[in-house]
Amino acid sequence: MRSKTVLITGCAGFIGMHIADKLLKNKYTVCGIDNLNNYYDVKLKKNRISYLSKNKKFFFFKRDLRQKKVLEYIYKKKKFDKIIHLAAQAGVRYSLEKPKEYLENNIDVFLNILEFSKKFKINHLIYASSSSVYGNNKIYPFSEKHGVNHPISIYATTKKTNELMAHTYSKLFGLATTGIRFFTVYGPFGRPDMALFKFTKNIISGKKIEVYNNGNMHRDFTYIDDAVDALYKIFIKKPSIEKSFKPGQPLPNISDCKFRIFNIGNNKSIKLKNFIKIIEKSLNQKAKITYKPIQLGDVKSTVASNKVLKKWINQKRPTPHKIGIKNFINWYKNYFKI
Numbered sequence: 489m490r491s492k493t494v495l496i497t498g499c500a501g502f503i504g505m506h507i508a509d510k511l512l513k514n515k516y517t518v519c520g521i522d523n524l525n526n527y528y529d530v531k532l533k534k535n536r537i538s539y540l541s542k543n544k545k546f547f548f549f550k551r552d553l554r555q556k557k558v559l560e561y562i563y564k565k566k567k568f569d570k571i572i573h574l575a576a577q578a579g580v581r582y583s584l585e586k587p588k589e590y591l592e593n594n595i596d597v598f599l600n601i602l603e604f605s606k607k608f609k610i611n612h613l614i615y616a617s618s619s620s621v622y623g624n625n626k627i628y629p630f631s632e633k634h635g636v637n638h639p640i641s642i643y644a645t646t647k648k649t650n651e652l653m654a655h656t657y658s659k660l661f662g663l664a665t666t667g668i669r670f671f672t673v674y675g676p677f678g679r680p681d682m683a684l685f686k687f688t689k690n691i692i693s694g695k696k697i698e699v700y701n702n703g704n705m706h707r708d709f710t711y712i713d714d715a716v717d718a719l720y721k722i723f724i725k726k727p728s729i730e731k732s733f734k735p736g737q738p739l740p741n742i743s744d745c746k747f748r749i750f751n752i753g754n755n756k757s758i759k760l761k762n763f764i765k766i767i768e769k770s771l772n773q774k775a776k777i778t779y780k781p782i783q784l785g786d787v788k789s790t791v792a793s794n795k796v797l798k799k800w801i802n803q804k805r806p807t808p809h810k811i812g813i814k815n816f817i818n819w820y821k822n823y824f825k826i
Contacts, residue, residue, distance in 0.1 A: 491611075493517040493568040494723075497553060497601070498575030500524055500533035502679050503616070503670065505540060506716045507572060507723075512543045514720075519566045522575065523552040527582070528680045535823075536677055553597040559604040569608075572723065573601050573615040576646075579681060580620060580785045583643035594646035595653075602657045610663065612727050614719070617651055617667040617749065619708070619790050620644035628757075629708075629793040632669070632749050641785035651749060658747035664727035665746065668719060671753030671792045675712030675812060676819035683707075683760075684813065687767050688820050691775045697764075701782035705760040706789040708753040711812035714804060718752045721801040753792025754806045766810050770817050 494511060498504040499520025508518045520540065524533050540546045547566060551558045553575055577583070577593040598615070605613045621636040621644050639645045654665035674684045690697045699705075727746045768775055782788065797803055820826070 491567070491569045493519065493566055494570045494572060495519045495521065495559075495562065495568045496572045496574065497521050498573070498616075499540065499548065500536050501574055501578075502677060503673055503712070503715065503719075504572075504574040505536040505677055506675075506712050507574075507719055508540050508546065510716050510720050511723075512540070512545055515545075517545045517547070517566065519547050519549065519562055519568055521549045521551050521553065521558070521562060524550060527578065532677070532680065553600060554592060556600050556603075559600065563604075563608060569611045570723070571601065571605060571610055571613045572719075573598070573613065576616060578643075578679070580641045580643045581783055583641050583646075584785055587642040590642050590646045594643075595649055598650050598653060602653060602663070605663055606657060606661045612664045612666065612723070613654070614666045614668065614723060615650060615654065616647075617669045618644065618647040619669050619671040619751070619753065619792065620787070621648045621651070621669060622787070622790070624787055628789065629755065629791040630751065631793040632751060632796045640787065643785070655745075655747050658745040662746065665748075666722060666727065667749040668722070669749065669751045669753075669792070670715060671708040671710045671751065671790055673710050673712055673715045675816055678712070678816060683763075684709075684767070684816055685820075687764060687775065688771070688817060691767065691771055691773055692826065694776070696776040696778045698778050698780055699760060699764070700780050700786060701788060702779045703759075703761040703764075703777070704788070705782075705786075706757040706791070707760060707763070708755070708757050708791045709763065709809060709812070710752065710754045710792075711807035711815075714754070714806050715752050717804050718750075718797065718801060721803075722750065725801065748800075750797045750800065751792040751794060752797065753790075753794065755792055755794040756806065757789060757791035758809060763809065763813075766813050767817070770810070770814050
C-alpha cells in the first residue's frame, strides 16, 4: 500500500507552497521543512506557511537541511516514503556574488537527501532542477535529449550536478529519482526577485523597471497552476525503469534505471517587451523602462519542449499569459491591500 505521507523541502517557497496545497487537498499528509532564510522577504514565506497550516494534515519543521540528522529527526516524527525536494538557494545572478552558498545549499544538501533516501528506502525522490541547465543552447525548443554540458552560472552548475548525482544513486542503489527542469514559473504568492513581481511592484509605485538586453529577451513563462498540475501527476504515477539506452546520448537517455528528467514549461516563448505590455494593460498603467545590457549568467531565450512529458502524463492546456498575469496582479493587490 502506498503511503499518503510526503516530505516537501522548501515548503515555504513559491512552488513548494503550491504543491503542498495541492497534495493536502488530495488527502495527503504533508511534512514541510524550510529554514526560512532571508534571501527574500521572510514575511512572505511565513504567510505561505500560515496558509498551509490551516490544514490539520500539514506539519511544519523549521530546520536547516545542511544538518545531516534533520531528515532522520522528521522521519521519526512522521514516517514518509516519498520526497519532493524543492529547497535550494535560488537566483542566477546572486550565484555570481555568493557561489559558496550554492555549493552548500544545492549540492551538499542534495547529498544529504540522497544518502537519507538510500538508507530509508524512499520510494520516489522528485527534485527541482532548472531550465538554466540548458545554458546558451541554440536549438529550440529545449529538449531533455539535448546536451547540457555548458552551464553559464554557478546556479545552473549546481542543478546540473544534482542531475548527475541523482543518476548515480538511481544506477547504483535502485533509487527512483525524477528531476524537474522548471521554466520561469510565475503566479500568486510568487517570488519578489522574479520579473513579474518586480515589474508589478515598480509600475504601481511609479518607479522605473530595469529590462535587460534592451528587452530582446524571450522567456517560457509557466503559470504556477500548470506547473503544479504536471508535478502532481508525475508524483502520483509509479516510477518505472528508463530503458532507452543509446550509447553516446546525453542525459537523461543513458539509463536502465529509475531515473528520469522532465521539462515543465509552457512550450511557448514570449518576448519580454510583450510580457510587459500585458502587465501594463492589466494594471492600466504604463511602465517607466530603463534598458540595460544582458547580465552575466542570463540567457537570451528559453522555451521548453514538452514531448517527453506528454508521453508520461496527460498535460493540461497552458494558462494564457494574460490570465496568469491578471491572477497574479489580483493576488498582489489583495496581499498588499492596494
